[in-house]
Amino acid sequence: MANPSWLRAAVLTTTAVLLSTLLAGCGGGAKDGDLRAQKLDWKDCPAPSEAEGGGSAPSPLPNGGTWQCATMRAPLDWGKPKGDTIGIALIRARASGPASERIGSLVFNFGGPGGSGVSTLPAFGEDYAALRTRYDLVSFDPRGVGSSTPVKCENDSQLDAYFQQDGTPDDSAERTALLNRTKQFNAACEKNSRKILPHVATTDAARDMDLLRQVLGDDKLHYFGISYGTELGGVYAHLFPKNVGRAVFDGVVDPTQNPEQGSLGQARGFQLALDNFAEDCTSKTTECPIGNTPQEVKDRIAKLLTDLDKKPISGIPPRQLTETAATNGIAQSLYSKDFWEYLTEGLEQAYDGDGKILLLLSDSLNGRNEDGEYNNLTAANTAISCADQKPRYTADYVQQKLPEFRAASPLFGDFLAWGLVSCTNWPVPGAADHPDVSAPGSAPILVVGNTGDPATPYEGARKMVDALGKGVGVELTYKGQGHGAYDSKDKCVQSAVNSYLLEGKVPTSGAVCT
Structure with missing residues (x-):
């Protein structure tokens, strides 16, 4: 039987295949019900669950930093913005360059629809090292x-x-x-x-x-969209x-x-x-x-x-x-x-x-x-x-x-x-x-x-x-x-x-x- 490891390595070269998603940490509550005021509770990312494809937590960044995960609350129904909420799983890598040169966050969507940004961004992290010099790299599970x-x-x-x-x-x-x-x-x-x-x-x-x-x-919003992400x-x-x-x-x-x-x-x-x-x-x-x-x-x-x-x-x-x-x-x-x-x-x-x-x-x-x-x-x-x-x-x-x-x-x-x-x-x-x-x-x-x-x-x-x-x-x-x-x-x-x-x-x- 062929070793799946070679296939998995190849899969990570394309946005068409998204192998797994990662659990996100809990997000902080919003003040007075205003979701725009919520504070994100960033934590080290855990390993993905079975439903998210299995595997290991993302590897540390080359400079010794870590991938961080959080959960943002959003309305279940945008027609009822003060009604029930759902969690949106997030992942980020902080900008590697001087704070004085940081532009902001660069948000990625890698396609699908249905692809997990939380699992895909770490797989491609090295490809975007130049962009990380001035941006926090951020993605999410839609x-x-x-x-x-x-x-x-x-x-x-x-x-x-x-x-x-x-x-x-x-x-x-x-x-x-x-x-x-x-x-x-x-x-x-x-x-x-x-x-x-x-x-x-x-x-x-x-x-x-x-x-x-x-x-x-x-x-x-600074944004990098690929495939359906466009x-x-x-x-x-x-x-x-x-x-x-x-x-x-x-x-x-x-x-x-x-x-x-x-x-x-x-x-x-x-x-x-x-x-x-x-x-x-x-x-x-x-x-x-x-x-x-x-x-x-x-x-x-x-x-x-x-x-x-x-x-x-x-x-x-x-x-x-x-x-x-x-x-x-x-x-x-x-x-x-x-x-x-x-x-x-x-x-x-x-x-x-x-x-x-x-x-x-x-x-x-x-x-x-x-x-x-x-x-x-x-x-x-x-x-x-x-x-x-x-x-x-x-x-x-x-x-x-x-x-x-x-x-x-x-x-x-x-x-x-x-x-x-x-x-x-x-x-x-x-x-x-x-x-x-x-x-x-x-x-x-x-x-x-x-x-x-x-x-x-x-x-x-x-x-x-x-x-x-x-x-x-x-x-x-x-x-x-x-x-x-x-x-x-x-x-x-x-x-x-x-x-x-x-x-x-x-x-x-x-x-x-x-």
Whole structure:
């Protein structure tokens, strides 16, 4: 069996996979019921609980400092700000430079939706060392996520079955089974999380961030949003344009698309990433072990999935590698070029009847650790997405759209199309077709698009710039691979981002890093 340690190390290179969340210390009470006056009780972070993914407490910082955790109280219902409250789990690393040069706090959201900032920030801490010279680095578990009143749906064994289901039905019986299994999952969410489900929309999280800004003592919100974090940042800028400080959006969500358009864009994005992977493998001087030409690589992958649909192979006993798990594993490996060697190895083994590596990759995407325990990523992702997205798609509608999705991606089209039914039986209505991110009067926001991004295709960066409004969005292009740009370690990208966040130097809009 493959050692999970190598996979976990690889997972930490991408914002797509968020392995665990950390418990936060208790927050102080607010004075006279005013949550803006609350004092945070920062303490050393404990180890994460089983529900948060397990593992160890974050390691000390290189200079001997420690990661600190706290809990901020926020209204359960922002429509009733003096009503019941919930806890928002926080983490921070204090600025490493002189106090006289400190700008304030830099708040991170790493995406999802449903990703824990409390667990992810320490994993990437070294990547942001330059930014820590002038900022306290701060992140949080958005409401419904990790330690922030987490959405709970199914237990570990039920989730194992959920992820083993056939996500690309071929006939009416398989379609019925998929719909019934989705309905069962959604009903479990309603049963176990009825109180929080109506209050996990992105607009709620944006209001939490403005409360966080005030509790941290900052006049402006300085912000670094990645993937879904760019959508959250855009919604914040729309609601509070005058409170935006220095902000960076990386791995940019297209805010103009409805769920169907977004999934279709992802189909094209993942297909492009697969094309690039196949080209890379076959263009090297050493022999590509999974095909002699790019087309042969893709044809063999397609045949593997077809064969798995008929007969799964051995995975991690007692679980097998199904077509759906293999598709998940392949998608996971396309989030970062650093993963491509694992995809090659996983495919090579799968062709020999061993599905362990692809199943491990699938597990990492789904938030499952080697002990069989899941964090709440899937539950939170579903809850937040369904609270945000108004459309509810039927099986008949998806069936009609399959040719368009297959044209976008022969490999991922069916899988992403059928994912549209996930909110069909959701107990809470969705808010809108797409988020409103128009932010007239906001300070400049640096919007970084990656031409090879599979999850948030490059075109979304320009759409975000246009939607933010004239004089707000500043576009920077990175010609690279993987999800996001800053964590690629590209010196051009990091120099532009660091100069803006640390010195306030706004790059020329339209600049390109190659």
